[in-house]
Amino acid sequence: MNKVYLIGFMGVGKSSIGKKLARELGYNFIDLDDAFEKKYKISIHRFFEKYGEELFRELEYQLLTSTFKISNVVVATGGGTVCYHDAMGQMNLNGLTVYLKMPVGGIVERLKNVQRKRPLITGKNETELLNTIIERLDNRLPYYQMAGITLDVIDIDMTELVERIKKEHNE
DSSP states (O other), X not given: OOEEEEEOSTTSSHHHHHHHXXXXXXXXXXXXXXXXXXXXXXXXXXXXXXXXXXXXXXXXHHHHHHGGGOSSEEEEOOTTGGGSTTHHHHHHHHSEEEEEEOOHHHHHHHHHTOSSOOTTXXXXXXXXXXXXXXXXXXXXXXXXXXSSEEEXXXXXXXXXXXXXXXXXXXX
């Protein structure tokens, strides 16, 4: 397989891990959120406000399927990408899926002070943020668990993580 799809909840490090993994593998890197914003010339936060989640998910899926034609690529997906249009099944057919798992408390800590606006958590206090994460994670977990590899990223050294993915990817 010459495609790696990083999946997991927002804030777990899909983009930063993806960039490093792509460098280590000699692959290109695509962040689906960045690709969306570049293609449609609007932030995801603003798109959600203006057009809603349903249209966003449709266009996001189109972007995802365009990666199926690309070789030697690491793709960081959006946290909810896996839940729509059989995206998880299609990623499993077209590449290696890696679920970057993090405990809820770690996700809360990372998302409390995020720089980038995230439409599903904007304006929430810490309790509301925690409840949103628990609810969404519960809904997404069955999809995340379909991944070819599951890695707990909270205490893993980045070098170890890249090596494990490379090892699994080459088997």
